[in-house]
Amino acid sequence: MSERDTHMAELREIVAEVLELEPEEVADTADFVEEYEADSLRAIEILARIEKKYKVEIPQAELNEMRSLKAVHEVVARHAGWQD
Amino acid sequence: MTAAPAFSAATRPADTYEAAAAPLPAIEWVEVSAGPRGGISLRAGTTVDAADVYLAGHFPELTVYPGVFTLETIGQAVTSAVGYCAGRLPQLHRLRSARFLAPLLAGDTLTVEASVGPVGDDQSFDVAARCVRGDGVHAATVRAVYRWPSADGGTA
């Protein structure tokens, strides 16, 4: 498993838990709001778990961008310095 | 109304409120039908009443039905639907997750739709509830485990 695959799997698990889905139900590019009825509080909860797990701080401005698993990965990678 | 065999007969909402300590009568009506695998499906509703004694303190400047009262509504609906077990009421044991998505203000109605059970060997059962406000807005989602406590009063 590449570094990217590991991170994606971890993030998928976080997203699935907050949105109360099975990890395999979270598609890479599916829009959280449109596909899974997520709201801004769910986005904050996802962010909170990510900040705790990876000990990173992600600016509030990025919150609007984090609308799919792939987008979440890109934002976290940028702030956590991942070379994925 | 047909309650599934694993549950005893349903009680009236008013009886449920009088049967145990409760902050308010939290359901006006309950409907019960047979659900999958020996469980039941329930629908229940209430209206937020600013004159309720606890709501006067939550808050004096604006009546907001607290998230925990949505739990109370679900709990009383479950109690009313499943009845007692050897004289004991089912108790909330584990709140797996609760999400409160939209505020309920004075005059708002709250409708609970929940799947309940089936009952496990340890006298516990799952409840998955979706709560909708009068204007159709999704107000809350709750997943919980209820159980009939053992005779010594513990729920552990």
Added chain:
Amino acid sequence: MRLEHGELRTLLPHRYPMLLLDRVDSVEPGVSLEAVKAVTGCEPCYSGIAEGQAPDRYAYPASLLIESFGQGAAVLWLLSRGPGTTGLPMFTAARDCVLLRQVYPGDVIRHRVRLEQVVHGAAFAAGSSWVGTDQVAEFGSMMAVVRPADAIAERKR
């Protein structure tokens, strides 16, 4: 630091009979807190109960126990936010909370609350509640936000 009841009233917008904390015995703002709630048979939740019910029917309602813990979490968070905070704390989510034992009139509940995270205006708290040496509840995660009253009252349609 210890907070008496009057100080709790200045921090929390909750009022009788929904102000479900009596005192805060110790607090490290933004980190942890220990709060006390004495349960009495005088509380209105005991007023509607029919005569002649079995002893277990006098158990303190789970909804109020959870609210009481949540108010401890709110105090801990509001203290760390400093002055100028306006609005009503709203309980928005909970996860993995377990009720272990019933609480009865005469019991004194002690909430041990930790503030786990504050992320973009949302607070996450965890902890446990005790009566004497018995743990009565475990709270995995409780999430709250503060919203101005007029924003709550304004209905999006």
